[in-house]
Amino acid sequence: MRKRSIAGQSLLLVAVASSAFAAERSGEDVYAAACAACHGSDGRGASPAQTGLSLEPLDFTDCLLTNREPDQDWRAVIAEGGPARGFHRMMPAFGEVLSEAEQEAVLGYVRGFCTEPAYPRGDLNFPRPLVTEKAFVEDEFVLSTAVATRSPRNVASKLVYEQRFLRRQQFEVIVPFGVAKMADGSREAGIGDVAVGAKSALFASVDTGSILSVAGEVALPTGNKDKGFGKGVVVLEPFLAFGQALPADFFLHLQAGAEIPIKEASDVETEGFLRGALGTSLTSGKFGRTFSPMVEAFAARELASDAPTFLDIVPQLQVSLSRRQHILANLGASIPTLRREGRFARVLFYLLWDWYDGGFFEGW
Ligand code: HEC
The missing domain is CATH 1.10.760 (Cytochrome Bc1 Complex; Chain D, domain 2)
Incomplete structure (x- = not known):
């Protein structure tokens, strides 16, 4: 021809x-x-x-x-x-x-060309909050960092790799690392407790705009506990994550779970947590850059009797950087609101790359 x-x-x-x-x-x-x-x-x-x-x-x-x-x-x-x-x-x-x-x-x-309804639809992939885990299954690299606003200004980062498999499953590897001030005033860098996890979407419907997933992570004691980079014991983290589309491009994420040390350790208690984020997405022009302001809250409490509950509020803004919308950044601040003694605000940031959608330098 x-x-x-x-x-x-x-x-x-x-x-x-x-x-x-x-x-x-x-x-x-x-x-x-x-x-x-x-x-x-x-x-x-x-x-x-x-x-x-x-x-x-x-x-x-x-x-x-x-x-x-x-x-x-x-x-x-x-x-x-x-x-x-x-x-x-x-x-x-x-x-x-x-x-x-x-x-x-x-x-x-x-x-309609895809005739297999089991694959969760991208419309249920709501913008990723800074702390709360999403229900959606992903193919992503996320580099996130938390910087303390007060001395000793420790920096805690993590690199998360997520990959989908089967129809609605995902595994992930999390490598925390950071810089912390030691007792003698020097600063040291180190790797924290590396974790692996898996997630499976139990329910996903574009008609109701909802997605529910169950997930589990295992954190291994790879970090140096004496220097403050790890817990020194294997910790299991099972959780449920739920996402819901709301009117006017609003969305809600909820996550509930626990961190359970697998053997008795005097200083690592089983902790329950509840996290949630409410946000909306706005676009510049009809199909331009997407801005997603969100307000997130997370609470954690050691399950031992009469332990206090910690609560932080995290206002934040996620912005799409590439035209393909596969590179995104989020900046926010975590503000302690309950049990504030000894806890200070932290600046939180992530850079996210949806690698399935194209190379880091493609689609700008
Ligand atoms: C002249 C050829 C041509 C015509 C006509 C055409 N397309 Fe495409 N379309 C393409 C090519 C080539 C790509 C892949 C572009 C790339 O990967 O960079 C594409 C990509 C797409 C994508 C996918 C974007 C993504 O997320 O990967 C959609 C959706 C699409 N086309 C829909 C349509 C619809 C609907 C029509 C008719 C109204 C149409 N196309 C007509 C050539 C065409």
């Missing part, structure tokens, strides 16, 4: 599309007329040999690949073309040639 230039092909499509859509069409009709030439009538992507394109579009029937994408990202790509989310400009913009209703209809049709 003779190769056409990409620009020529897009123009042709736009011409076909604009004459064909005088009246509103169903998602199936729109797809057949405007998308199937490149994406294939079965959604698997027409081969480069057929389209003359140098890039093969993604396979819409691959649920693991497509279900993670929130509708809003696909709306952006359909309306404004690939570059709206840092993808290739071979994916044309349809905002001018399809009505809003047709864009929604074709989005719904494209969603």
Whole structure:
């Protein structure tokens, strides 16, 4: 087949599309007329040999690949073309040639190519708070840091790696590290208690906007306890995490669990915790940068009788940095509110990379 230039092909499509859509069409009709030439009538992507394109579009029937994408990202790509989310400009913009209703209809049709409902949908992937763990299963690297606002200004960081497996499962590895002031006034850097964990979504529904997961972590005593980098004993952390979409782009995260040392240690008690975050997402323009202000609260209490409850409030702002929205940053402050003696505010920060969505330097 003779190769056409990409620009020529897009123009042709736009011409076909604009004459064909005088009246509103169903998602199936729109797809057949405007998308199937490149994406294939079965959604698997027409081969480069057929389209003359140098890039093969993604396979819409691959649920693991497509279900993670929130509708809003696909709306952006359909309306404004690939570059709206840092993808290739071979994916044309349809905002001018399809009505809003047709864009929604074709989005719904494209969603139908994945016929396996067990994969949690990206619309349940609410912005990640600084402390509360999400119910959604992820493929992410997160580097987070807490800096004490008062002397000795210890810095506690951790690198979290998360990877999905099966349909709704995820494992993770957490490597804490930090810099702490020693009794003699010197500063020392060290690795803390490395933890591994797994999570499984029990329930996920875009209709109700809810997701519930069960998870467990095991923290190993790899840190030097004498220098304050670890607990010196294996600690199990089972928890439940719940996420709920609310009206007006608000969302809620809840997490409840416990930290249980597996053998008696005089200074490590079983601790119960409850965490939650309420936030909303705002975008600049229709499909631009996303800002997600959140207020988070977390409480912890040793389960021994009459132990005090600690409570911190964490106002924060998450911002998407890349166009693809796969690199995000969050900055906030953890403010002690109950049992404040000896506890001070900390500045919290993370940088998050959703590595499945593309390389760190792709999609800007
Ligand atoms: C000229 C060929 C072409 C046409 C026509 C086309 N697409 Fe695409 N589309 C692509 C290519 C190529 C990509 C992959 C871009 C990349 O990976 O950088 C893509 C990507 C996408 C994506 C995925 C973005 C992501 O998250 O990976 C969606 C959704 C999409 N197209 C929907 C549509 C819909 C709906 C239509 C019809 C209204 C359509 N496309 C028409 C070529 C096309």
